[in-house]
Amino acid sequence: ALRVLHADQPRRHVVAAARRGSEGAPGLARVLAALRQAAAAQAQGDPTVQPS
Numbered sequence: 001a002l003r004v005l006h007a008d009q010p011r012r013h014v015v016a017a018a019r020r021g022s023e024g025a026p027g028l029a030r031v032l033a034a035l036r037q038a039a040a041a042q043a044q045g046d047p048t049v050q051p052s
Contacts, residue, residue: 014035018028041048 014031018031
């Protein structure tokens with residue numbers, strides 16, 4: 001299970017998840033999918049997605 005990534009130091013969370021993902025690709029794939037989803041929502045003007 002992945003933790004919710006908060007706005008505080010998101011890069012650190014992503015780097016840590018990527019390092020853990022090197023042990024098992026599904027974890028990294030979930031992180032990347034979540035980042036893509038957030039980027040798409042932000043691009044469509046979703047007010048719940050805040051730029052960091």
